[in-house]
Amino acid sequence: MPRPWRPMIAAKCCTVDDGQVAVIGNLSRCRPTRSEFSKKVAELTSFRRLMSPSAELSSSSSARFNEDLSAAAAAGYGIGAGLYAFQLCELRAITHDFSSNYLLGEGGFGTVHKGYIDEKMRPGLKAQAVAVKLLDIEGLQGHREWLAEVILLGQFRHPHLVKLIGYCCEDEERLLVYEFMPRGSLENHLFRRISTALSWGTRLKIAVGAAKGLAFLHGAEKPVIYRDFKTSNILLDSDFTAKLSDFGLAKMGPEGEDTHVTTRVMGTHGYAAPEYVMTGHLTTRSDVYGYGVVLLELLTGRRAMDKSRGKSEEKLVDWARPYLTSSRKLRCIMDPKLAGHYSVKGAREVASLALQCISPTPKDRPRMSAVIDTLQGLQHLKDMAVSVGAWPTTPIVGRNAISAKSKMEGAANGRRRVSASAKLG
Incomplete structure (x- = not known):
């Protein structure tokens, strides 16, 4: 039984x-x-x-x-x-x-x-x-x-x-x-306070699995545009294997010489590609944009749209974009729940990939097969931020985070000066 x-x-x-x-x-x-x-x-x-x-x-x-x-x-x-x-x-x-x-x-x-x-x-x-x-x-x-x-x-x-x-x-x-998917949606794990924080390795596993699902749809004999890629539609099994759900808005892709499908705009604000919102032109690259937004959510622990925040931080893409070009800036927006337990190189590569995916120009966004190749190469990196002194051992946010970071850097510089003086003596 x-x-x-x-x-x-x-x-x-x-x-x-x-x-x-x-x-x-x-x-x-x-x-x-x-x-x-x-x-x-x-x-x-x-x-x-x-x-x-x-x-x-x-x-x-x-x-x-x-x-x-x-x-x-x-x-x-x-x-x-x-x-x-x-x-x-x-x-x-x-x-x-x-x-x-x-x-x-x-x-x-x-x-x-x-x-x-x-x-x-x-x-x-x-x-x-x-x-x-x-x-x-x-x-x-x-x-x-x-x-x-x-x-x-x-x-x-x-x-x-x-x-x-x-x-x-x-x-x-x-x-x-x-x-039945026993671990529910990725949204619940990222944004519900009752959930245990997802580890960096688990986040990468989920990102790879979701990318494989999209790549399969895009590579079908008759390509399928998912059109509603977001964290609530990524479900997790007992091993945190990601599976795409809710295909009610999916649409067959361009046929013949067509480069896009024109359709009534449907989807979720914050995830929808700008060209689709403005013109109704839908391609597989529209899904890639939504995937990039989800990568940002995995990095930052913030929602694609959050009206409880100030106007400048309401839309995740606009707020995060300036921080994605350097490791130093990226540390400022990493999810505090990770507490520094993430690969510095891996986070930098994921941020770079997300930046490509959310490009305003659809042709500049990568194909999902290239996304998979990039992410799979990051899964075994062990250069944790806490081990190289790049992150405090407990999550700190706001001004306290800046103060703590300054103290850490000051202490490190002090140790280096003491060590140099000892050698000279």
């Missing part, structure tokens, strides 16, 4: 800031009302490439869902043979009717609940914990985005993409069943 599990009770992640809904930490898209959603649903283009011109999406019946899948198959996109079609009553049972005690998180898409599947539910399906996403059809991600996840994750399998186990489509209900 499998070991019994206890529900992971999480505080609701949805917060309100300046009258806007911020979903799972820092999602800045506002949730539309039903009337607004109804007016705009026909205009959505985020997954139109998967549909034949005559296929009009519906959110009201399973029969229409089958038609949508047939249309997608005719366009060359299948949902994969490994997905299970679950009944709503089955998913209600394994989540205790979507009990709040089993809530893992919630956002514009709806809620995510933990459940447990036993080996008797489906032939060939092993007993395991799962995460069940119950989509809010009136919310940010409706039928079209739900269908995007079913098709994309149904056909793609990769160690750094979260595994989609199955789906449910009954009347108005849209649900997705994923593998």
